[in-house]
Amino acid sequence: GMPVEQNPPALSLYEGADSGLRCNFSTTMKSVQWFQQNHRGRLITLFYLAQGTKENGRLKSTFNSKERYSTLHIKDAQLEDSGTYFCAAANTGNYKYVFGAGTRLKVIA
């Protein structure tokens, strides 16, 4: 299967709602990144994790290398959170990040 699988492929949230996105990995990964691609196509780095959990404002990400997954949690969703979210993970022994297919998020007023 694909080395990086993202779920769900698409998601709609009302403003103020909370939700989570998930990436599953087919093999052990050394690190993971999360990106947001906005409506202009710009890729913005949200998190880089080699292990554990990081928080930044309304966003929180967790990476569990042993269990082969990472999550991105969005709290109190805002309209500007709309976009496509990608996770990318790097395998042992190289520094190449493989991307998932993305989750398209739409926040509704």
Add this chain to the structure above:
Amino acid sequence: EAAVTQSPRNKVAVTGGKVTLSCNQTNNHNNMYWYRQDTGHGLRLIHYSYGAGSTEKGDIPDGYKASRPSQENFSLILELATPSQTSVYFCASGDEGYSDYTFGSGTRLLVI
């Protein structure tokens, strides 16, 4: 402010022609990457580099060459462009080892 700058922003090329996409970074990062983004595929790695003078094949290198003449510059070269290479191309830089990326704004290429 450290940044990754791609040029051109948009390009229309003729089938069989040569196309060069340029990327410049002021992050002083060792690693640079070229990805293409197509609907349904996310981002796929074409070529990457660990430093000046080095280029490595990524996951989809066929039909592409890369050049890293300096720490700051990394080019992607399509010697004989084909319509299947119509895509959005992103350049990124990253520090040595595992690190977070900084992406450029992308180049939209149309091959007719």
